Amino acid sequence: MSESVVPVNLADKLSQFSELWSQKKVAVLNDYEVKLAKLKGEFVWHSHEDTDELFLVISGRLTIQLRDTDVVLEPGELFVVPRGVEHCPVADEETAIMLFEPAGTLNTGDAGGPMTRPPETIS
Amino acid sequence: MSESVVPVNLADKLSQFSELWSQKKVAVLNDYEVKLAKLKGEFVWHSHEDTDELFLVISGRLTIQLRDTDVVLEPGELFVVPRGVEHCPVADEETAIMLFEPAGTLNTGDAGGPMTRPPETIS
Numbered sequence: 001m002s003e004s005v006v007p008v009n010l011a012d013k014l015s016q017f018s019e020l021w022s023q024k025k026v027a028v029l030n031d032y033e034v035k036l037a038k039l040k041g042e043f044v045w046h047s048h049e050d051t052d053e054l055f056l057v058i059s060g061r062l063t064i065q066l067r068d069t070d071v072v073l074e075p076g077e078l079f080v081v082p083r084g085v086e087h088c089p090v091a092d093e094e095t096a097i098m099l100f101e102p103a104g105t106l107n108t109g110d111a112g113g114p115m116t117r118p119p120e121t122i123s
Numbered sequence: 124m125s126e127s128v129v130p131v132n133l134a135d136k137l138s139q140f141s142e143l144w145s146q147k148k149v150a151v152l153n154d155y156e157v158k159l160a161k162l163k164g165e166f167v168w169h170s171h172e173d174t175d176e177l178f179l180v181i182s183g184r185l186t187i188q189l190r191d192t193d194v195v196l197e198p199g200e201l202f203v204v205p206r207g208v209e210h211c212p213v214a215d216e217e218t219a220i221m222l223f224e225p226a227g228t229l230n231t232g233d234a235g236g237p238m239t240r241p242p243e244t245i246s
């Protein structure tokens with residue numbers, strides 16, 4: 001059986017890293033990527049001019065702050081931030097999420113700054 | 124708060140339908156769709172010439188038969204069937220999945236036939 005037919009186990013992948021705010025690429029679909037991340041605390045306000053961004057909470061609890069409201073995601077809930085919409089994720093407890101967006105989408109979008117990191121691949 | 128900022132709760136969406144092999148669109152990301160489906164039994168062999176297809180198992184157990192091997196997915200596991208690769212999903216027990224693929228991707232791909240259904244939207 002070739003390596004390509006082994007499924008991606010999300011819990012296994014999450015057990016392989018502990019860094020916060022660092023996206024880990026676990027699958028590719030056409031020119032899109034599935035990424036995992038662990039979050040705690042507040043990120044930076046930013047937007048993505050060219051793409052929507054999907055957040056799915058696996059464990060914990062994520063608040064996606066928008067300029068006019070907050071969206072609170074519990075495990076098993078997802079939300080798509082539309083392109084161009086400023087948002088700032090915040091998590092009071094450690095929270096694991098799955099992201100789905102085009103390859104090359106930077107975590108900090110148009111904001112840049114010290115929390116900018118390209119996604120890493122985990123085996 | 125506008126309707127667009129309510130998150131999608133996957134369990135809630137799954138509770139809203141019982142049909143098997145009928146894809147329900149629950150979110151849109153650019154020109155891609157997030158869909159849910161309930162499966163039991165065997166589908167039809169098919170492929171998608173123009174796109175990869177992502178399967179994530181939420182509950183139950185899904186076997187994606189490929190021509191040379193089977194990929195077995197438990198809850199919390201995902202697999203991307205590459206474009207052009209023939210596959211046939213089969214589930215011994217009722218299984219709930221999330222699909223991610225470009226809008227307009229038909230469930231039966233190049234095979235057609237009586238199980239072909241466009242995705243429906245659930246509120």
